[in-house]
Amino acid sequence: MTLVSSDLSPTAAPIATGNALELEGVTRAFGALRAIDDVSFSVAAGERRAVIGANGAGKTTLFNVITGDFPATSGRVRFFGEDVTMVPAFDRIRMGLRRTYQSSLLFRNLTVRDNLFLAVRGVARGRFDFRRARASHPSQAATDELLERVRLQSVADRPVSSLSHGQQRQLEIGMALAGAPRLILFDEPAAGLSPAERRELVALLRALPEHMGFIIIEHDLDIALRVVERVTVMHNGRVFKHGTPQEIESDSEVAAIYMGGHRQ
Known part of the structure; x- marks a missing residue:
C-alpha cells in the first residue's frame, strides 16, 4: 500500500469548512x-x-x-x-486551541481544584475579576466537571506538589480541557x-x-x-x-x- x-x-483547493x-x-x-x-x-x-x-x-x-x-x-x-x-x-x-507541554506548567503550591479553577477562569469572560467566586458560580461547576472528567475528585483539595507524576499529567489534561476547546x-x-x-x-x-x-x-x-x-x-x-x-x-x-x- x-x-x-x-x-x-501545491495545487490543493482552499481550506474546507x-x-x-x-x-x-x-x-x-x-x-x-x-x-x-x-x-x-x-x-x-x-x-x-x-x-x-x-x-x-x-x-x-x-x-x-x-x-x-x-x-x-x-x-x-x-x-x-x-x-x-x-x-x-x-x-x-x-x-x-489548547496544548500541554513536555515539562509540567502547574501551580505546585496550589490545590488540584485551584489549578483547574484558574484554567477555567483564564479562558472565561470576566477573567480579570479577582473576586472569589461563590459556590454557585458557573466557573465552580465547570471546575467540578473537569475534576470528574480527569478522575481527580479524590485528590481535589491536595496540593499539586503531593501528586504522583501520572496525576499531574491528568491535571494538565484537565486544564487543557477548560473552556470547551x-x-x-x-x-x-x-x-x-x-x-x-x-x-x-x-x-x-x-x-x-x-x-x-x-x-x-x-x-x-x-x-x-x-x-x-x-x-x-x-x-x-x-x-x-x-x-x-x-x-x-x-x-x-x-x-x-x-x-x-x-x-x-
Whole structure:
C-alpha cells in the first residue's frame, strides 16, 4: 500500500469548512537550521491525529508554530478556516486551541481544584475579576466537571506538589480541557508514566467527547496508535508519511527511522 508524503499538494483547493487545522508550507528556521521545513497537512474537525518521529524530527517545534509560541518563518497556519499565522498565542487560546507541554506548567503550591479553577477562569469572560467566586458560580461547576472528567475528585483539595507524576499529567489534561476547546495538542503526555498510569491515560483520551479533536506527540507507539485515527510521521523536520495506525505500524521505513537506520 502506498502512503503519500503529504495530505496537500501545491495545487490543493482552499481550506474546507471541515478542517480544524491546515498547514501550508510551514517552515521554522533558527538561523541556518530549519527545525521544520515546508510542512503541509490538514486535520479534520474532531479528528484524532498522532505526530511521531525520532528525537530531533521537529515535532515540538511544529506544535510551537501551531500554537504561536514560535512564529512561522514562512508558510500559513489556518485554524477552522481563519488564517492565524500572525495571531498571538493568547488569541489562539481564545479561539479554542489548547496544548500541554513536555515539562509540567502547574501551580505546585496550589490545590488540584485551584489549578483547574484558574484554567477555567483564564479562558472565561470576566477573567480579570479577582473576586472569589461563590459556590454557585458557573466557573465552580465547570471546575467540578473537569475534576470528574480527569478522575481527580479524590485528590481535589491536595496540593499539586503531593501528586504522583501520572496525576499531574491528568491535571494538565484537565486544564487543557477548560473552556470547551476545539483542538488540543498533547506533547508527550505519557512521558515518565508507569504502566498503570499509561492505561489510565489511554482511557482518559478515549473518553474525550467525539467532537473534541486532538493531535498527540508521543514516543510510546503503543499509546499513540491506540488513541488516534491518522498518523503523521516526521523525519529531519519534514513530513515523511501519513497513514492509518495499522499502515504505520507495519511500515518498514517507519521502523527504520525509529531504529536509526533510515537515511534521506
